Amino acid sequence: MKRSKIILLTTVVMIIAVSSCKKDVLETTELSPAGKYHSLQDFYDQNGVATQTFFIYPDQNNIIAGDSGTIIGIAPNSLVDNSGFPPSGVVKVTMREIYDIKSMVLSHRPTTSNGTILKSGGMFYLEFSANNVSYKPDTVLGAAMPSDTGMLGMKVYYGQPDLDYGINWIIDSSSVVIDTLNSHAFSFDSLSYGWMSVNKVFPIVNPADVAITPIVNTERGEPVDLAVYLLFPSVNSVMNVSNTSSQQSVTAHNIPIGMQAVAAVVGIGRITNKAYFGKTNFTVTSPQNVSVNVSQMTDQQIFDSLANL
Numbered sequence: 001m002k003r004s005k006i007i008l009l010t011t012v013v014m015i016i017a018v019s020s021c022k023k024d025v026l027e028t029t030e031l032s033p034a035g036k037y038h039s040l041q042d043f044y045d046q047n048g049v050a051t052q053t054f055f056i057y058p059d060q061n062n063i064i065a066g067d068s069g070t071i072i073g074i075a076p077n078s079l080v081d082n083s084g085f086p087p088s089g090v091v092k093v094t095m096r097e098i099y100d101i102k103s104m105v106l107s108h109r110p111t112t113s114n115g116t117i118l119k120s121g122g123m124f125y126l127e128f129s130a131n132n133v134s135y136k137p138d139t140v141l142g143a144a145m146p147s148d149t150g151m152l153g154m155k156v157y158y159g160q161p162d163l164d165y166g167i168n169w170i171i172d173s174s175s176v177v178i179d180t181l182n183s184h185a186f187s188f189d190s191l192s193y194g195w196m197s198v199n200k201v202f203p204i205v206n207p208a209d210v211a212i213t214p215i216v217n218t219e220r221g222e223p224v225d226l227a228v229y230l231l232f233p234s235v236n237s238v239m240n241v242s243n244t245s246s247q248q249s250v251t252a253h254n255i256p257i258g259m260q261a262v263a264a265v266v267g268i269g270r271i272t273n274k275a276y277f278g279k280t281n282f283t284v285t286s287p288q289n290v291s292v293n294v295s296q297m298t299d300q301q302i303f304d305s306l307a308n309l
Helices: 005-018 038-045 100-104 299-307
Strands: 052-054 062-065 070-075 091-096 116-130 131-138 141-146 156-164 164-171 183-189 197-200 207-216 224-233 237-245 250-256 259-271 275-283 290-297
Touching: 038 259, 052 062, 052 237, 062 141, 062 237, 070 091, 070 224, 070 237, 100 224, 100 237, 116 141, 116 250, 207 224, 207 259, 224 250, 224 275, 224 290, 237 250, 259 290, 275 299
Parallel strands: 207 290
Antiparallel strands: 052 091, 062 070, 070 141, 091 116, 116 131, 116 197, 141 183, 156 164, 156 197, 207 250, 224 237, 224 259, 259 275, 275 290
C-alpha cells in the first residue's frame, strides 16, 4: 500500500529547512597525436556530470543529499525488484545531478518534451541496486531540488530514452510540486528511465523557424560527427536540434521571436578522435539562418565557452 504523499512532502520540506603533405582527406599515417574520443557518446561519457554513490539500509529511513543540493527521502521497506521482493542487504544508490546548461550539453541531456521548450529547474538520475539486481520504489519517495530563481508552477517530468536526441521528457500530470524561493519539493513513485526533472512549458507566442548551418574547419577534410544545439540561457533550457555527420543546414521549429539564443555545435573527428566546437549568440527575429564556425578545441576551451553564455 502506498504511503501518504502529503506526509512525505511535509517531511522533505522540513529537511530543506535545515539542510606536412596536403591532401583532401587525412590518412592515419599523417596524423598529429590522436585525440581521446571515439564518438560523440564517448565525449559525453567522459565529460558529463559525475556519478555519486551512496549506500543505505533499505529497512531504515534514509536521506540522500547530492553534491548540488538534491535531497531524496527514502522510506523504510520501499524498494523491490521486478518480482516484488525487497533487497536483503545494503543497497547502492547511484545519483547524477544537472542544473546548468553547460552540464546539460556535456551530458547530452536536453530539456524538451516532444520538441517543446521546457523552462528547467534541474534534473537528477537515481538508480538502486544490490548484488547486481536492480530495485525500484513500490511506494512514494520524497524529493527536493534547490532553486535560486523562485520559479513557480513547476511539474515533475520523467525521462525516456530517445535514440535521436538522448532523452525526451514526459510530464507526470498528477504530480504536485511545492515551490518556494529556494526549492522545489515533490513526491514520486516511479523512476521510469532513471531520470527525473522539474520543469514548466515555456509559452510560444510568436514562433519562428531557425536554420543552423555548421561551417566546420576540419583537419584536412576528416569527417566529423556533429550534435547541433540551441541554448536558451534565460530559461535554463537546451534543445538538441539535430545529430549529423554532414555540414548541412538543420532547422529548429517553433522558436519564440525575440528570445536570446545560442546555436552551439559539438563534434568529434572520425580520424583524429579530437573534439570540435563552435557557438553563435543571436536574437530570434524571424525565420532566419544562423551560421556557426566550428573548429578543433581543447576540452577546457569547450568548458569555458559553455560556461560563458
